Amino acid sequence: MAKASVAVHKLTSCSGCQSVILNMGENLLRLIELVDIRHFIEAGVNDPEAQVDIAFVEGSISTHEDEARIQRVREQSRFVVAIGACACSGGVQALRNVKDSALWAGAVYADPGYLDSLADSRPVAELIKVDLELWGCPISERQLIAAIRALLYGVAPVLPTEKVCQECKRAGQVCVLVSQASPCMGPVTRAGCGALCPSFGAPCYTCFGPSEQPNCDALGERLVGLGIPAHEVAERFVSISAGVKPFQRAWARWRIPVKELEP
Structure with a gap:
């Protein structure tokens, strides 16, 4: 039986959720036995245009490049899973949605005119259809493994909604x-x-x-x-x-x- 193909994409983020995947230890070795990783730059696999069964997306939509790229990810993937607070809610970057980000940029950068950022930081689901959201800053390894297992066996993942x-x-x-x-x-x-x-x-x-x-x-x-x-x-x-x-x-x-x- 052919392995399910997987990609891990990064948009605007700190890469913390990708680090959770890399730090899974023995569970990562077991995961590799079940899936074929086609794209995951932090793991040394670079093919952003790969057609895959499951695409995990970390990061928010904060730049024009993010907007264009997430559309390609949706076209190339059977399932799209948003991972982490950035992909699910806009993340820390979404402070620009409620604050004067222009003031911050002027205080930090010598020439803010070179910045190519959107006015708002948006979750992935605002631009494309997302099949599953795994929240967290960073995500939970336990929830990630459970979600992957469910997707591989055609079962709808069950995630907590309680407090x-x-x-x-x-x-x-x-x-x-x-x-x-x-x-x-x-x-x-x-x-x-x-x-x-x-x-x-x-x-x-x-x-x-x-x-x-x-x-x-x-x-x-x-x-x-x-x-x-x-x-x-x-x-x-x-x-x-x-x-x-x-x-x-x-x-x-x-x-x-x-x-x-x-x-």
């Missing part, structure tokens, strides 16, 4: 929001990380994007009630997944213009 809080409860961890008055985003964030940050006493940062039916209004009001400044609450919602509508609306509700913050 990080439920992972915390099952693990018997103390709630950092309650015990530390820490601005934890677990009540509105999709599960899948194993509640990694709260397990070390740190707040959730929305790495896995919004959970199913997130109540951002209630969480925002709770954080403000804890004494966290409204503008800081707004920033928590858009720190990683600024391109998703529930978090954008929450940011718009609690943000305070800089001029209003000045004494």
